[in-house]
Amino acid sequence: MNSNQKNNLIIDGIKTLLDESPLYGNIIMNLSRENDFTAPNALSLKWQDHHWFLVINPEILTRLLTNHKQIALALAHEALHVVWQHPLRYAKERQQNKVIDIGTDIAVNQYLPQALGELPHAMTLQTIFDMSGKLLPVHEDSATYIALIAKLFDNASSLGQDNVDGHDGWSNIGEATQEAASALALVIKKADEDTKLLGRGQVDSRVQQQIDEVVIPKRHWRSVLRTGLSQIPNKRQESRSRFNRRQAYRLDLVGEISTYDAQVAVFIDNSASISNQQAGQMLATVLQLTQQLDADVRVFSFDTQVHDIKKVTKWVRHAGGGTTFQCIFDTLAERHFNPVQTVVLILTDGEGEKNISKTKFRHVYWLLPPQKTLSIREPFGQILRF
Template identity: 85%
Template structure:
């Protein structure tokens, strides 16, 4: 295949991706591209001259991928590495690290556009099953897959020479951590701007959550919760601690203060997937909540059932089994919490049922660790980070 045919195939691949998954396509369009016949892989991401480059070896690319749909899939793979910020997260530990290669590829390959078929030579959950006989869970973060892969293999296999993309150049950021992070975020924000009119395309809700993590302005979870409480129904009561606003010179007249009718119900995930360290972070967060929110705060733990926590500082954890979010809302109704006057705060790693939840409660806040996503198909409420 001559250079003209190769260029046309790459261009067709980009056009196909823009048609099938516009957001992924625009992520690629906002990267500078460099053709390098000496590159070790067909595609790779490299930090150079204060920008992120998509490095393409056209010879290897056309050897491994034979049509525009396969090239579109390979480009989507690179876009997903960017969306999950893998080049930043694993830059320091990338050198000759097969665990990172496999863990990050398994994570992103689950979200490739299914309408385009399968990406040749891709590392997938099925690949790991064929190699080990173990079926890893769906839709986990790359860090989870890395830990599971390290447990499965005494000698973690290499992706091999026929792998489409390479991760070795992620370490090219060197000490430019902040600059490269800002540049990567800018690529995603520009892609978001480019797709506002046409739409992001059909992408998984977990990918949308990850995109929103970057493009939506961040506010501290405490300020978000206080704002939410301030919008709840409230009543006013007389108080000698305030001047009367209408007749401030009359010291004998009582003023008024607002008191919230809202109740705050806090739920701590106690399932087996939560580590003791995460529970400690959750408890610290709950203590801050109870001290700082001007409302009646009730605290519970949950796994597949809800349990009362009478005193947070004396709570002794007994790790449960699975996680069911529906039990939270069922329990709130059983205990006659008012859906209009209850703020529900759920501290969790996001791993629960995938089906849509049934609830009348609208003031819901999910507090998740960084890089974690909510498992339910149609997330509602606000997702915050602690």
């Protein structure tokens, strides 16, 4: 294969990715690109000269990947590293750390466009199962996979070397962490804007959550919750301490004040996947909440069922089993909470069922730890972070 054929194959791979997964394709298009025939891997991300570069070794790329679909998958893999900001998160730890390479690759390979087939030489959950007999959980964050793999294998180098994707360039950041973070966020924001012009295509909800983490301006979750409470319909009550706004000169007419009937229903995840430390953080958050919000706050715990917490200060945790979000909305309906006047706050690690029945409750807020995603395929409400 001559150089023109190799270049055409790479161009066809980019076009294929733009057609199949516009978001991933636009992330690649917004990266600076550099051909390096001495690079040890077919593709890699590198911080250099105030920019994020996609480094391509055409020789290795076209030797390992023989058609445009496979190249599109390899490019999508790099785009997903950008989405989850792996080059930033693991810049300092990455050097000579094979476990980080494997954990981050397993995390992103679960979101590759299925219509394009399989990426050759990819590190997957199946790879780990074949070598260890252990089936790792799906759709976890890279940090979880890194911890699990470190426990499973004494020598991670025994898992082999992936010459398609390299991570050495992540450690180039040095002291430029803030600049590199801003540059990576700009790549994601531009790609998101470009994609909206032409249509997003099929994007997993977890990927979209990660994009939103970057492109949506961050506000403290308490501020968001207060805004939600302020939007609850209110009723008016006569008050002689207020002037009548329509006829202010009539001192004999009473005015009106607004009274809010908002109710806050708080649900604390008590499933087995929640550590005692996480449960303690959630409980402290709820204690603060009950003191700060001018509303009727009701508190519950849940796993596969909902349990009343009569006094938050005296709640003693007994870890449950699985997690079912549906039980929350079933309980709200059974207990006749008003869908219009109730704000629902769910403190959870996001691990639960993938599908949930439609609910009439519209003021729903999911409060998750950093880097965790909600398991529901079509999430509703707002996802906030501790």
